[in-house]
Amino acid sequence: MTARLLHPSAAAGGWDYDRVLNTAGAWLLALLWVAPLAYAVWTAFHPGAYATRFDLTAPLTLENFARAWEAAPFARYFLNSVLLVTLILAGQFILCTLAAFAFARFRFPGRDLVFVLVLVQLMIMPDILIVQNYQTMRALGLVDTILAIGLPYMASAFGIFLLRQTFLTVPKELDEAARVEGAGFLEVLWKVYVPLAAPTYLAYGLVSVSHHWNNFIWPLIITNSVETRPLTVGLSVFASTDQGVDWSVITAATLMTAGPLLVAFLLFQRQFVQSFMRAGVK
Template structure:
C-alpha cells in the first residue's frame, strides 16, 4: 500500500513545484498584453493590447540586441563543438603521457564557478584590447570542460572496431571523427547544444561587465538597461513585454523540440 502512495505523493510534489515555476510566467505573459491601467488594477478584465510590444520595440534597439545575441550563441556553440569534439576524441581514443592527469585538470574546471574568473578574464581582454567586442564576450566560453567530459564518455562507448575498419579503408583521424563518432554521438550533441545555447542566451554578468556600446550588447544586458531606464521606471507592462521578447525564442525552441531534448539527455546518460 505504501509503495502505491509514495509515487502519487511524488507526482503531486512535482506538480506543485511546476505550478510555482509556472505562475510567474503566466503573470508576466498576461501583464505584457494588458493595458497599463488594467494591469495595475486588482481586477481581471478582457482588455488586451499589443501596444506594449510596439512601445518596447521603438524605445530600445532590441533588433540589434537580437542580432548580437544570435551571433554570440551560434559562434560560441560552433567553436565549442569543434574544440570539445577534438579534445574528447583525444581523451577517449588517443594514448599519450599523463592523459588521466590532464583529463582530471579539465574536470576541475567544471567545479570552478565562471564568476570567479571574471577579474583575470577582464584583465586578459584589456591587454588584448578586446573589451566591448563580441569576441571579448565569446572568448572565455570557446572551450567547454562539460562538453569535453560529456562527449568523452559517449566516445568511449563506441566500439573501437568501427575506427579500425575505417582506418583500414584509408580514413585518417579527422575522417574517423566526423564520419563515425560525430553521427553516432548526435543525440549527445543535441543535449550539449541545449545546455550551451540556453546558457549563452541567458548569460548576463560577463556581457554586462565587458560591453559598453549598443552595437555589442546582448539581449540580457539590453533588457536590464531598458528596465532600469528613467523613461520606463516601474511600468510593469512594458517591462513584462520586453522580458517576453527575450525569453520567447527559448520557449518556442523547447516547445517544438522538447521530445528530442528529453531523448537526447536520456541517451547522454544525464539524469
C-alpha cells in the same frame, strides 16, 4: 489481473502514498514555474493600470510590445545574441570534439592528469574568473566586442567530459575498420564518431544555447556600446525610468527576450528529453 497492476497498498484497499506525494510535488513545482510566466503574459498583454490587479474585463493590447521595441534597438540585440550563441557553439563543438577524441582514443604521457585538470574546471564558478578574463580581453584589445563575450567559453570542460564519455562507447572495431580502409584520424572522427554522438551534440547544444542566451554578468561587464550588447544586457535598459518602473513594458521586453527559447523548447521538447536520455545526462 487488475490487482497485479496496482501498488500493493492500493490493491489492499489503501492509498498509494508514494504516488500521491509524487503527483502533489509535481503539481506544486509546475505551479511555481507557471505562476511567474502567467503573470508576465497577463501584464504584457494588458495596459499598465492592470499590472497589479486581476480583471477578466481588462482589454488586450500589443502597445507594450511596441513601446518596448521602440525604447531600445531590439533588432540589434537579437542579432548580437544570435551571433554570440552561434559563435560559442561552433567553437565549443570544434574544440570539445578534438579534445574529447584525444582523451578517448589516444594514449600519451600525462593524459589522465590533464583530464583531471579539465574536470577540476567543472568545480570553478565562471564568475570567479571575471577579473582575469577581463584583463585578458583588454590585453588582446577585444573589450566591447562580441568575440570578447564568447572567447572565455569556447573550451567547455562539461562538453569535453560529455563527448569523451560518448566516444568511449563507440566500438573500437569501427575505428579499426575505417583505418584499414585508409581513413586518417580526422576522417575517422568526422565519419564515425561524430555521427554516432549526434544525440549528445544535440543535448549539449541545447544546454549551451540556453545558458549563453541568458548570460548577463559577463556581457554586462565586457560590453559598453549598443552595437555589441546581447538581449539580456539590452533588457536592463528597462530596469528603471524617470517616471518609475513600468511593469507592462518590462514584462513585454522580457517575453520578447525569453520567447525564442520558450518556443524552441515547446517545439522540440521531445527531442530535448530523448537526447539527454541517450546521452546519459543525469
